[in-house]
Amino acid sequence: MKSVLVTGAAGFLGSHLCEYYLKLGYTVIGVDNFCTGLRSNIEVLQKSYPTFQFLEKDVTLDWTDLPAAKNLEFVFHFASPASPPHYQKLALETLWVNSIGLKNALQFADQNFARVVFASTREVYGDPELSPQPESSWGNVNSFGERSCYDEAKRFGEALIYSHNKLRNTKHGLVRIFNTYGPRMNPNDGRVVINFILQALQNSDLTIYGDGKQTRSFCYVSDLINGISAYAASNLTEPMNLGNDKEFTVLELAEIILKNIPSKSRLTFKDLPVDDPKKRRPDLAMAKLHLSGWAPTVNLQEGVSKMAEWVKDYVK
Numbered sequence: 326m327k328s329v330l331v332t333g334a335a336g337f338l339g340s341h342l343c344e345y346y347l348k349l350g351y352t353v354i355g356v357d358n359f360c361t362g363l364r365s366n367i368e369v370l371q372k373s374y375p376t377f378q379f380l381e382k383d384v385t386l387d388w389t390d391l392p393a394a395k396n397l398e399f400v401f402h403f404a405s406p407a408s409p410p411h412y413q414k415l416a417l418e419t420l421w422v423n424s425i426g427l428k429n430a431l432q433f434a435d436q437n438f439a440r441v442v443f444a445s446t447r448e449v450y451g452d453p454e455l456s457p458q459p460e461s462s463w464g465n466v467n468s469f470g471e472r473s474c475y476d477e478a479k480r481f482g483e484a485l486i487y488s489h490n491k492l493r494n495t496k497h498g499l500v501r502i503f504n505t506y507g508p509r510m511n512p513n514d515g516r517v518v519i520n521f522i523l524q525a526l527q528n529s530d531l532t533i534y535g536d537g538k539q540t541r542s543f544c545y546v547s548d549l550i551n552g553i554s555a556y557a558a559s560n561l562t563e564p565m566n567l568g569n570d571k572e573f574t575v576l577e578l579a580e581i582i583l584k585n586i587p588s589k590s591r592l593t594f595k596d597l598p599v600d601d602p603k604k605r606r607p608d609l610a611m612a613k614l615h616l617s618g619w620a621p622t623v624n625l626q627e628g629v630s631k632m633a634e635w636v637k638d639y640v641k
């Protein structure tokens with residue numbers, strides 16, 4: 326039986342990744358310290374899958390207490406605060422988990438002849454001059470500001486993988502994830518889709534930062550996980566964008582949410598946060614070319630309804 330290890334297993338993406346491989350019959354070892362993840366995400370997996378093992382642990386500490394991993398195929402390094410309110414509060418932890426945590430993941434993978442897939446982000450492009458953003462774009466990033474603990478930590482992680490592969494002759498890889506949403510996201514996460522859904526369910530006004538004309542692309546979680554597993558299986562080492570390339574303004578997103586969730590909410594406008602990118606849309610040409618037919622399929626209306634069902638259940 327093959328196995329995979331997922332750091333950040335209690336998180337939004339980590340828990341879906343665990344479930345994907347558990348369903349395929351893998352043994353999955355999940356590790357998390359619950360700094361932003363949900364205990365309920367682990368409980369769901371423990372209840373349904375006897376081949377799921379979990380260790381509560383900070384992955385920046387040494388990994389000698391990890392369970393032995395037989396036939397380890399992949400190490401998915403997904404542990405990291407991911408939303409601006411979380412990573413700004415946990416700025417130093419964010420820097421460590423994407424550097425020291427990643428170093429530990431690479432070392433463990435090498436000892437077990439496994440391949441690391443690192444969760445990088447579209448934030449490596451910063452506030453881009455080009456839209457959509459291709460992987461060849463070097464980015465326009467502020468190294469000294471409110472978002473730099475996250476953006477630069479991910480850029481460091483990418484550089485670490487590049488040099489590790491070159492000098493140690495390994496085949497680790499990374500995906501640049503664009504805004505993803507879906508069930509199991511921490512309701513305190515603070516990102517726009519979960520915020521709007523919560524506000525609509527509570528009949529409070531939806532908060533728009535700026536004029537709401539900034540655009541975002543939103544990928545439903547199952548589409549992203551299919552892309553990540555295809556990338557893991559590909560043996561590619563180059564960065565690859567994954568997300569959904571349909572672009573919506575934040576105002577359009579608010580309208581879709583209010584159409585899908587019966588609510589008395591209206592819109593309220595606040596100042597735009599510092600360094601907030603105005604456009605975020607992936608160029609998916611590389612992913613579509615190399616990941617044998619992968620493309621996002623879930624539309625925003627459908628995804629928002631599925632997520633709202635989960636949020637309703639979670640908060641009740």
Ligand SMILES: NC(=O)c1ccc[n+]([C@@H]2O[C@H](COP(=O)([O-])OP(=O)(O)OC[C@H]3O[C@@H](n4cnc5c(N)ncnc54)[C@H](O)[C@@H]3O)[C@@H](O)[C@H]2O)c1
Nearest residue numbers: 333335336337338358359360361362383384404405407505
């Ligand atoms: N969701 C997105 O849209 C998105 C976009 C770009 C990149 N990413 C990346 O994907 C990964 C997962 O994001 P997410 O949305 O699931 O976030 P999340 O906050 O839901 O999950 C992250 C998990 O990592 C855990 N964690 C953090 N530091 C840890 C440490 N030192 N030791 C052990 N566990 C630790 C947290 O407790 C949490 O369970 C992150 O690396 C994030 O940067 C996500």
